[in-house]
Amino acid sequence: MKIQGPNFSKIHAYQNQMQVKKEQAKEHVSKEDKLDISNEAKKLQMNQQKTEERDNHIQNIKSSIKSGSYEIDYQKTAKKMLKFWSR
Secondary structure (H helix, E strand, O other): OOOOOOOHEEEEEHHHHHHHHHHHHHHHHOOOOOOOHHHHHHHHHHHHHHHHHHHHHHHHHHHHHHHHOOOOOHHHHHHHHHHEEEE
16 A cells, blocks of 8 residues: 555645644753742742851850840740640
8 A cells, every 4th residue: 555645745745834833842841940849849948047046046045044144934935834724
């Protein structure tokens, strides 16, 4: 059975045209770089910043205790304890 005939050249031209479109689409995609940061990664980054701030705060408290200038706010401590246990 012969596949070639008068319509074969039309099909071949269509196939060539589709191949060119696919190659152009591949080139377009490969030229574009994109970076997405997930919400979870953003939260982790924010937590890291908070951890650094907390470490600085703790270091300040430690130095205050060593120097003897640290004063405890008993009212604030009692309020936080009540809030914690009243949940």
